[in-house]
Amino acid sequence: MSFRLQGCQLSCERDGRELFRDLDFDVEGGQILRIEGPNGSGKTSLLKILSGQLHDFDGELRWCDQPLARVRDHYLTNLLYLGHAPGVKAALTPLENLAWYQALAGDAGSEAARLTALERVGLLGFEDVPAAQLSAGQQRRVALARLELTPRPLWVLDEPFTAIDKQGVEALEQRLLAHARRGGSVILTTHHDLTPLGELRRIRLGEGGRHVIQ
């Protein structure tokens, strides 16, 4: 079964500044959508609107051809959102952090699955170290391990490459590609080139509410 997220005539104004106006787009399984724009152009606000956190906008979001507000539970079950802040508890170990995220999805999961996820993001050997003692990049990797752990078709990622080293960036690019090949879709913001991913669909947010869709 395929899925589709649509935005119809989205407009958002924050602090008297128009971020975008009449934005139309849709994302289906297998697609990667990149949102571009200079700092402060509203990328994060758009991602927060798409993930159902920010309700302060005009227009309509539709999930699988139904208004998002009506199928919110279904949408959230299929969404994985990684925000600016990694959402990793400094006092907990990576394993404990992942266990909570797994349980939030309603599934107790297994330690073996969590260890495999940590291994894939290169954190094997750090699974029992409190996250406060990890570097910023390693903490980000703990958050990225959730991509491996909970299979969700739609990923909304806000600057996922922040603080990640070169090998990590390559691995994550490949991970995004693999996800799209499996029929999942990704909406992300980043200042990286993402050349290995080929031509991507883009939304470029600009000054004064203008935007370009490529």
Added chain:
Amino acid sequence: MSSSNTLDRPLAIMEPHGGLGVALIATLRRDLTLMLRRRSEVMNPLAFFALVITLFPLGLSPDPELLATVAPGLLWVAALLATLLSLDSLFRADFEDGSLEQLLLAPQPLAAMVLAKVMVHWLLTGLPLALMAPVLGLMLGLPAGSHLILMLALALGSASLSLVGAIGAALTVGLARGGVLLSLLVLPLYIPVLIFGAGAVQAALLGDGVAAHLAILGALLALAVMLAPWAIAAALRISVNG
């Protein structure tokens, strides 16, 4: 584990599959672990409570009879302020490290999830305050016969205080210095709990029936358990929106 196989299999759309119990237990366990790793935050309200009560005999009068008459009020006011002191951090750490937005995006009813968080707050603030109160009551010359009522009233009342206070904490979590505003918001709502809580201990001192006071405290708690989680959830959504 055949990792390549799991990665090649096409992704399927998932239907919501519940699992609220698992999520609740995990949240309880996580918050308890977090608080027990930051002992100072658990100890702060208790130390405040003990300090305030220790100072009263010094500032007021060492006369045990006088102290015993004001003891119910003193103990309750100090416990209430100690709870208030601990509320500001209830959602703040989660808000700052991004796990609050993840909690809001979990496919679980938010009201139930915040109830788990408030329960941890009560377990590590209200309950220890209630257990500690008789010791401080002794210091104020409170007769031993009223200690059990004091503990019971504080345990019941502080659960309402945690629930109501969490609404204020949720509303002010997005503000840099929400502490004073939080106090102003929740203090008026604390007054009924204070009146009936201190009243219960006073009644025990005078030998009157305490059942009515405790019943009202229980009713207040029932009301708070029913309504506060929805208010906390709505307040969190507003705060995260800002």
